[in-house]
Each structure stands twice: as C-alpha cells, then as structure tokens.
Amino acid sequence: MIAASAVCTTAAAQNGPEPCKPVYLTFDTGHMGVAPLVAEVLKRQGVKATFFAAQERTKEGDGTLGRHWAPWWKARAAEGHEFASHTWDHAYWQADLPPAQPGGEPRFRIRPSSGAQAGKTLTWTAAQYCGNLQLGADRLSSVTVKKPLPLFRAAGGKTSPRLLAAAEACGFKHVGWAPAGFLGDELPSGQYPNSALLAKALRDIRAGDILMAHLGIWSRQDPWAPDVLEPLVSGLKSRGFCFRTLREHPDYQTWISTHGG
DSSP: OOOTTOEEOOTTOSSSOEEOEEEEEEEEOOSOTTHHHHHHHHHHHTOOOEEEEOOOOOTTSSOTTSTTTHHHHHHHHHTTOEEEEOOSSOEEEEEEEOOSSTTOOOEEEEEESSSTTTTOOEEEEHHHHHHHHHHHHHHHHHHHSSOOOSEEOOGGGOOOHHHHHHHHHTTOEEOOOOGGGBOOTTSOTTTSOHHHHHHHHHHHOOTTOEEEEESOOTTOSSOOTTTTHHHHHHHHHHTTEEEOOGGGOTTTHHHHHHTTO
C-alpha cells in the first residue's frame, strides 16, 4: 500500500510528481563500530530509518545503549529517526513451554546473547519477556529523549504465535522484514561479498518492503556498512523508491496511534 502523501519526482515525471515506492529501512543494534558511518550516509542522503535497540556488547565495553553511545542516539532522534525495542538482553526465543500450572501464564525458553545471563538457557514467563522489552524501550526513551514506537523486533526475528500474543498484550507489536529486505550483513563475506549483496537487493526489493541491517556484525570481515548502504540508497532512489519510517507503515499506523506511539 502506498500512502497518498508519499510522492517523489522522477525523471519520467512530466506532469507533476508521481507516487514513489516506499520502503522502510530498519537497523538492529550490533557492535556499533559502523554506526557513525551509517549516520553520515543517512544524513547525506536525507533518509530516515527506524532503529531497534538492545543493550549489546560493543568495543567500548558499556553496551550499545550505555553512556558512550548515548549522544549518538540523541543525535539520531534530533534528525527525526524512530526507535523501538529489540529486547534489553538481545533475548532469543527458542521454544514455547507449558504454563507452570494449568491455565497459568505462558512461559518460553529464552537464550540472551547479552547481559549477565548471556549464553544461558532460561525459562521466562510472558511478564518477564515483556519486562525485558520494556527495559529496552525505557532506556531508548532516556537516551533519545523521545518516546519509542510501541513496536519490537525479536532477536534473530525468532518468535511464535504465543510469544507475539504475549507481547501484544503488554503493548508491543512485532516487526519482521521482507524476504528481499534481508540485506545480508550477517552472512560470511567470502561467500556473500558486498557486491553480490548490493546487486541482489537492487534486483529484488519491491515497494512496501521492510529492510533490515545492523550497526555492526562481529563476524563479518567485509563490513556491509557503509560500503553497500550508500549505493543501495542511491540505487533505490534512482528506481523511484523513497524511504519512510515505520511510523508511516500502513500495517502499524493504527497500532501506533492507539498504543501511545
């Protein structure tokens, strides 16, 4: 669905602006090593993105939402970007578990990749998972001085219908990404060089797609950002695409407006 207000001028437009093809660029946190370069590209290109943030490990040692990176987040808020929780502990859902007693609260097998219990397999109730989502949102609110969207992205995009229902019950709606929107920065550089990832994205992305990349992946030797980011943005623009935040996404507008976003 293309919003009526989403317009851009193309070379072929002879009688005024034509509807552009919106896409929704999103970033999940990572080691943050490329975050300044990402910000430079977005600012230079006039692109607004949506950032999903967890308290992940960084080279500086205090985490993606720690004191070192707080000014970076606040600057992005001033530029008009949007934010949402990625859980606090980058907590991976692994399985649904039976309630502790019949009719009781849903439970889940969870494996955080950050925080004091990183790498441990835990059992969380729905309330505990919601609490972890809220911790991420609260910290984002603190460092950006801007209310995050009532959305979230599960670590690795791993969910179940029961987990999604539990999150919605406490005010968080999940956001995944389009198949073509998986931009590949998690993949090994040897098998998936930047040139191949760029070509695939430019070939396959379609209007309405949610795109997903990271603010640094530890294992990738050939960093995706900013080498792919700027030519991708420029290439999509030249094909008549425009960039919107998830606040403007038709699938989430009603949820955001009714849940205090």
